[in-house]
Amino acid sequence: MVSVTARPPTAGAPLRPRRDAALAARLAVSAAAVEGTVTDGARLRTADFAAWLAGRGRAHAFRVDRIPFAALEGWSFAEDTGNLVHRSGRFFTVEGLRVTGAPPPCEAWHQPVIKQPEVGILGILAKEFDGVLHFLMQAKMEPGNRKLLQLSPTVQATRSNYTKVHRGADVKYIEHFVRPGAGRVLADALQSEHGSWFYRKSNRNMIVEAVGEVEVHDDFRWLTLGQIGELLRQDNVVNMDSRTVLSCLPFADPHGAALHSDTGLLSWFTAERSRHEVSAERVPLRDLPGWRCGESAIEHEDGRYFRVVAVSVQAGSREVAHWTQPLFEPVGLGVTAFVTRTFGGVPHVLAHARVEGGFLDTVELGPTVQYTPGNYAHLVPGDRPPFLDLVLDAAPGKIRYEAVHSEEGGRFLNAESRYLIVEAGEADAPQEAPEGYAWVTPGQLTSLVRHGHYVNVQARTLLACLNATEARS
16 A cells, blocks of 8 residues: 655755746647657657557457446445445545535536545656657546546556555556655645536646656657647547646746736635535435436436436556446536637736636636536526637637547546637727626736646646646747
8 A cells, every 4th residue: 555645845945046947948848849750669750649549459358338227237326315426435425515605607506426535646757858848648548538548647547546445456657656765846736626517626736857867668658748748639549537637737927017916916816705605415316406317317208417327437558447336327428618819918818717526625726618508508698607618609710729639538438628718809808897807817827726726627738738738929
């Protein structure tokens, strides 16, 4: 069993600069290296990536089948609450959640939610080759992804995984992230997962520069930031866990100026957290109002939002080759977007102080738009979410970035969102932002991501995509 320990600074150690300008410069060099320079068994040219990923898919047997709840192995509905639980008492549970006090148009609701209190590790290993930082990425199968095999971090593991509750194989490279002194930490922060479907779930997002030689296994390859940025422009290639970790990289802020000072932005955000009196209470899954449980699905009576289903999985490349589990399956393709404008020559994005029932601190900064349009199709225009129609109706010339990305494939089935960055003008997105919204620079978001529970996972994806777009331009 592996334990995670933290080491305090050494007493009497020499003082160091608070910001690492040299690291920011090294990241910029890596971001500019979009083609890759060699294919040598551990590194890839960008042009060779698709063939390598396809080869890894052929090297393993993958299969995901829907099954009825009764066919789940080790899972059952608890007699007292109706919650869906595992016999080990580990992994996660599916429970009910009651939310009240949220802002309009949905002030109160009930829903199923995933409770997984353990903190997992999402870690990317870095190493310099020929003067350029490379990052060790993994071709990893997740049962919920429509495109099963995607590019994941070096380590993507729950505590149950890396402490081997499942009695499977060891998690490769975990020692670089749990042993003090195993490498130079470039980024390390606790970050939330989807607050709409998880109850107060956090993962430790880490990037560690390796010390010494690193053996590269078949499902892993070193890529530059520029190469990963090119892959972020493709649909369903770079998985959610990679995107959230990449957003934690401490890129330099090329502008420095902003509409709001950092102190002013934090004050606004603190006020947003303070003004919302949201209550999120776990309740029994049994007889959850508005939801019905059948043999193969728990779903909303209106057919909207999402459903809870069960699957059987075979995966030759995973620590355990076969298992069954519940998954959350959204109804419809999501749309997630930042509206962007330039003020005084400095790009800004419009962030939303977003309330989600599963957040630890009620509110996190989210994208301008983060919705599944079908869930709001029945509403009259005045009741539809702000800026949704602006994004949906954007002309192609206004779209700076667009790709479809999968959400967390370990817990969600076919959960995909169309991620966009859309330019707007004063008429559609005024400088005086509406209540609950604020114009922020990418540099300000990068600073906030260094700390936990400020920026939600969808906004972190867009930040990673924005950084890739800026590096290419």
